[in-house]
Amino acid sequence: MSSKFTCLRTLRLAARHAPRRTFATTSARRSPSDDHVRIVEVGPRDGLQNEKQSIPVATKLELVRRLAETGLKTIEAGSFVSPKWVPQMASSDEILSQILKSPPASSSPITYQFLVPNEKGLDSFLSVYNNHTTSSTSSTTTPKIELSIFTAATESFTRKNTNCSIAESLDRFKPIMTRAKDASIPVRAYISVALGCPYEGPNVDPHQTASLAVSLLEMGADEISVADTTGMGTAPKTAELLKTLFAAGIEKKDLALHFHDTYGMALVNTVVALEHGIRTFDSAVGGLGGCPFSPGATGNVATEDLVHLVSSLGAKTDVDMEKLSEVGEWISGQLGRANESRAGKATLAGLRRGSKEKAKL
Numbered sequence: 001m002s003s004k005f006t007c008l009r010t011l012r013l014a015a016r017h018a019p020r021r022t023f024a025t026t027s028a029r030r031s032p033s034d035d036h037v038r039i040v041e042v043g044p045r046d047g048l049q050n051e052k053q054s055i056p057v058a059t060k061l062e063l064v065r066r067l068a069e070t071g072l073k074t075i076e077a078g079s080f081v082s083p084k085w086v087p088q089m090a091s092s093d094e095i096l097s098q099i100l101k102s103p104p105a106s107s108s109p110i111t112y113q114f115l116v117p118n119e120k121g122l123d124s125f126l127s128v129y130n131n132h133t134t135s136s137t138s139s140t141t142t143p144k145i146e147l148s149i150f151t152a153a154t155e156s157f158t159r160k161n162t163n164c165s166i167a168e169s170l171d172r173f174k175p176i177m178t179r180a181k182d183a184s185i186p187v188r189a190y191i192s193v194a195l196g197c198p199y200e201g202p203n204v205d206p207h208q209t210a211s212l213a214v215s216l217l218e219m220g221a222d223e224i225s226v227a228d229t230t231g232m233g234t235a236p237k238t239a240e241l242l243k244t245l246f247a248a249g250i251e252k253k254d255l256a257l258h259f260h261d262t263y264g265m266a267l268v269n270t271v272v273a274l275e276h277g278i279r280t281f282d283s284a285v286g287g288l289g290g291c292p293f294s295p296g297a298t299g300n301v302a303t304e305d306l307v308h309l310v311s312s313l314g315a316k317t318d319v320d321m322e323k324l325s326e327v328g329e330w331i332s333g334q335l336g337r338a339n340e341s342r343a344g345k346a347t348l349a350g351l352r353r354g355s356k357e358k359a360k361l
């Protein structure tokens, strides 16, 4: 154990002082062009995992189907974690199976992502995945599937979330990475609580996040999603974190940012990240979400608000704002919760006004 911590400390020091480095990965990285922002819609997973009421699989699948029609190209659809820890995600095998069996209709190919915390989760995932991706299946109709692993920038959160230390979480990932690469499945890696921890407070050392990102990229991760799980992030902290990541040799195209909007700072932090050249962001339709292991943290930044922000800056997401806003309103109604997207609600109000005026003519 102590040697792993020593190793992390060494990496951390290296991240502080090292010249820029490059990482070899096996799959093509996404690098959206400068005026294009890639959105990873996490509503069906991060958005639903914390809901206390049981949500029918049909509703989850309907959410995925409706999101697929909006122009979103990456949707996180479930997670193969322990049902004792996160009961809401227990149906992820069925979700994956249905997506593979009858992919939701969409105008362009969609990538679906699933979380796996350990080899047991990977086994469950692969038993469904391999069953559907036999040689008889046409690769043009099979949707793209990716895996996500997750760790955190503080020991306390890692322990609460995954019942292990940070070093142990990295050890768990090594066989997952090897087996995923053998199956040609890209792997995304999350680093939670990078801008504030519910157990250790708002000041999380950005060098710790940089060290972890370096380890995960060296292990073969195709993308690092750096998460502000608690929403404690601010504009200066976001800028400092990004500068630290870049100084450690991590490139813009390696990174996604994942903001929760607990303090209403998510869009401000997004602008800071855009100014630093980041072009991939995670969000959840209707502002759904919250992590069961981050008490008090509220939803992800709403996808509708993110799309509106990006378009207000003259950049593109290829997402149909009206369709997306309808999805946010629909899923909020299904869950009996308020729609948290201001831009979504404003868009719908505008649509209703427009149709009333048309009806008068």
Ligand SMILES: CC(C)(COP(=O)([O-])OP(=O)([O-])OC[C@H]1O[C@@H](n2cnc3c(N)ncnc32)[C@H](O)[C@@H]1OP(=O)([O-])[O-])[C@@H](O)C(=O)NCCC(=O)NCCSC(=O)C[C@@](C)(O)CC(=O)[O-]
Pocket (backbone or CB within 6 Å): 046, 049, 079, 080, 081, 082, 083, 084, 085, 086, 115, 117, 118, 120, 121, 122, 124, 150, 161, 162, 163, 190, 191, 192, 193, 227, 228, 229, 258, 290, 291, 292, 293
């Ligand atoms: C990581 C473990 C599994 C370790 O959990 P553990 O209890 O240490 O594992 P274990 O190996 O001792 O196993 C305990 C029981 O769980 C079972 N088990 C063990 N693994 C699995 C599995 N994969 N699938 C199904 N079952 C599993 C295992 O079979 C056993 O069952 P029992 O013998 O007691 O009947 C557990 O801590 C866990 O599932 N945690 C869930 C963490 C989670 O889902 N958190 C939310 C997602 S992360 C997040 O939201 C943050 C993110 C990504 O959005 C970014 C951000 O905003 O920060």
